[in-house]
Amino acid sequence: MWAIASKDFSKYKLTTRETEKEYSRIDFLINALKPCSHVFVYNKGDFEPIARDYGYTGKIVALEDILPQRLTIPEVKQLFLQLEELGFHLEIAGLGSLAAQLIFGLPENIRKLSRKEADIAEQAFYGGRVENLVREYSSKEASIVYYDISSAYPYLLAEALLPATWGERQEFTDLTVGQLRMLFKTGLTGVAYIDVIDEGYIPILPVRSGSGEVFFPSGRKEGWYHLPEVLMFPDNTPVKEAVLYPKTESPFKAPIYTMYEKRQQVKTYYLKKMLKVILTALWGVVSRKGTVGNRMIGGYITSLQRVRLLKAINRLIEAGFKVLYYDTDGIVVDVFDRRKEADLIVGVSEGVFGGWEVRYEGITRIEVGGVKQYQLEFEDGTTKIAWKGVPVSLSAENINVKEGKIEYEVFSQWTGKRQRVVYEAKPVPKRRFLSDEYSVPFSVDEINEAGGKEYACRQA
Numbered sequence: 003m004w005a006i007a008s009k010d011f012s013k014y015k016l017t018t019r020e021t022e023k024e025y026s027r028i029d030f031l032i033n034a035l036k037p038c039s040h041v042f043v044y045n046k047g048d049f050e051p052i053a054r055d056y057g058y059t060g061k062i063v064a065l066e067d068i069l070p071q072r073l074t075i076p077e078v079k080q081l082f083l084q085l086e087e088l089g090f091h092l093e094i095a096g097l098g099s100l101a102a103q104l105i106f107g108l109p110e111n112i113r114k115l116s117r118k119e120a121d122i123a124e125q126a127f128y129g130g131r132v133e134n135l136v137r138e139y140s141s142k143e144a145s146i147v148y149y150d151i152s153s154a155y156p157y158l159l160a161e162a163l164l165p166a167t168w169g170e171r172q173e174f175t176d177l178t179v180g181q182l183r184m185l186f187k188t189g190l191t192g193v194a195y196i197d198v199i200d201e202g203y204i205p206i207l208p209v210r211s212g213s214g215e216v217f218f219p220s221g222r223k224e225g226w227y228h229l230p231e232v233l234m235f236p237d238n239t240p241v242k243e244a245v246l247y248p249k250t251e252s253p254f255k256a257p258i259y260t261m262y263e264k265r266q267q268v269k270t271y272y273l274k275k276m277l278k279v280i281l282t283a284l285w286g287v288v289s290r291k292g293t294v295g296n297r298m299i300g301g302y303i304t305s306l307q308r309v310r311l312l313k314a315i316n317r318l319i320e321a322g323f324k325v326l327y328y329d330t331d332g333i334v335v336d337v338f339d340r341r342k343e344a345d346l347i348v349g350v351s352e353g354v355f356g357g358w359e360v361r362y363e364g365i366t367r368i369e370v371g372g373v374k375q376y377q378l379e380f381e382d383g384t385t386k387i388a389w390k391g392v393p394v395s396l397s398a399e400n401i402n403v404k405e406g407k408i409e410y411e412v413f414s415q416w417t418g419k420r421q422r423v424v425y426e427a428k429p430v431p432k433r434r435f436l437s438d439e440y441s442v443p444f445s446v447d448e449i450n451e452a453g454g455k456e457y458a459c460r461q462a
Contacts, residue, residue, distance in 0.1 A: 115298055119169055122245055126193045126226040127289075127301035128208040128216055130330030131308045134370035134431070137404065138438040139326050141336055144381035146365035149348050149358055150332035151310075153262070153278075155285035157356025158303050158310075160258040163189050165247035165298060173243050180237025182244070186229055191302060192246035194232045197224040198239060204315060204443070206234050208308075211449050217432050221446030228305035234312075245298075258284070262355055307331060314358070317347050327370055332361060334368060334378075362386065371403040372429030389425070404429065 041053070041062050050062050115123060139146075151157070169192060182194060200207050201220040207227055208216050232241070258281065265277035289300025307330065315325055315333060323344055324336040337344035351357035367379040374390035387401065389408060401408050406427045433441040 115296060116168060118171055119245060119298060122171065122193060122226050123297040123301055124291075126228055127297050127304075128210070128308075129304055131208070131218065131311050132329045132373045133204075133218060133433060134327045134372065134376070135433065135441050136326045136368070136370065136439050137435055137441075138367075138369050139324075139336070140367045141365070143339070144364045144366045145338050145341070146326070146334060146336050146368060146378075147341070147344065147360060148332060148334045148362035148365065148378070149314075149350065150361045152353075152357055152359050153281060153355055154307055154310075154331035155303060156258055156262070156281045158306050159284060159288065160255045161252065161356070162303060162306060163191060163250035163252060164254075164302065165191060165249075166251040166253075167247055167249045169245040169247045169298070171243060171245050174241055177241040177244065178237060179232060179235050179239040179241060182229060182241060183233050183237065185246070185248075186233060189250050190246055190248050191229055191250055192244055193226050193228050193298070193301075194241045195224075195226050195243040196232055196235070196239065196241055197222070198235055199223075203319070204312065206231055206312065209446060209449065215430060217444060217449050219444040219446045219449050223446060228302050230302075230305045230309040234309065254284070259355075314348055318344065321347055323347075326368055327376060329374060334365075369403045371406050372431055375403065375406065375427070375429055377401060377403050389427075
């Protein structure tokens with residue numbers, strides 16, 4: 003059995019262990035690779051000492067030594083298929099994107115975009131919707147719940163109708179959102195150029211400031227957006243231009259569901275985690291720039307997810323619940339004494355691929371600094387910390403969420419000892435806070451005039 007591992011190993015020289023029984027990603031990866039006689043890996047120098055330390059005894063081969071530098075992913079995939087035909091059994095067990103690329107690839111008819119399409123796709127490409135509506139909030143009844151979606155991006159990639167042809171840019175004088183809505187129901191997808199007034203407590207469309215930060219401000223917005231968000235505006239909203247794809251298909255449905263079913267059947271902890279990592283990495287592969295990915299598809303998937311999240315948020319707010327924070331595929335909300343009603347509104351379906359689940363419950367307090375930077379306190383006295391870019395363990399101390407400072411411990415595979423790290427990252431609020439428990443969106447004019455990131459920092 004042969005294996006391919008990705009180039010991500012250099013990131014895992016230091017790994018965290020929340021408890022003695024908690025395995026790091028490098029643990030389960032190496033254990034998944036142990037049955038393989040050969041591992042092909044980028045950055046062999048980074049990988050080999052870690053692999054040997056964890057007991058891998060097979061042969062480690064540097065991919066860059068045997069593959070042409072400009073070999074494309076489909077060509078790599080074909081190469082290893084040929085190896086299998088020669089009698090070698092190949093187990094693809096990579097950490098992340100390389101394995102996802104080799105397993106899934108992209109259909110040839112949607113793999114490349116024309117230059118004009120690529121420019122528009124880039125303008126319409128935004129990531130997940132991440133905002134905190136509060137900075138601090140407490141519940142004596144421990145009624146705060148964190149809902150999230152199981153495998154949100156893989157599910158949408160499987161179910162979404164994706165462009166199966168090259169699109170064409172068209173200008174219109176009388177096209178409206180209502181007409182696009184009718185076409186969308188027939189399977190058509192694409193992007194549209196609109197000029198709209200987007201207001202409310204939680205505006206619909208994202209904008210990107212000059213400093214690169216993404217905000218959801220209120221006010222007039224003009225630009226390219228994917229149809230899922232465009233269709234949230236009234237039917238009489240005019241559409242100036244569009245790139246439409248009348249022919250669509252779901253090329254990832256069969257392989258993604260096959261992978262998901264295998265993951266459900268696998269009993270080994272390491273392999274189950276491995277399959278999850280590969281599924282999660284797939285959206286990143288599809289969204290890459292260049293010949294490997296397709297930014298039009300990647301942007302369409304994120305648009306679908308932003309709309310799915312926003313609709314759930316709006317339903318909760320309309321029902322009188324207090325939404326506190328949301329993060330790409332999750333919502334933190336105070337359900338008060340109406341938990342069953344909130345579960346129904348969100349649509350909780352535990353254990354269903356792509357369904358809403360309860361990630362955490364019994365939360366008594368949340369403190370948020372900014373994007374993916376928060377601390378949860380539970381009724382049993384435990385604490386959960388999420389901090390983008392930081393492998394935070396439960397032994398973290400001296401936490402100041404508002405100031406973006408945290409101290410934590412990591413376990414060094416090189417020394418066999420724990421070491422202390424101090425990490426600082428100034429939080430960038432995405433809304434104007436009138437109090438710790440109430441915020442309103444920035445205006446588009448404020449973002450434009452003050453440069454986005456710099457302005458938001460001054461409001462902290």
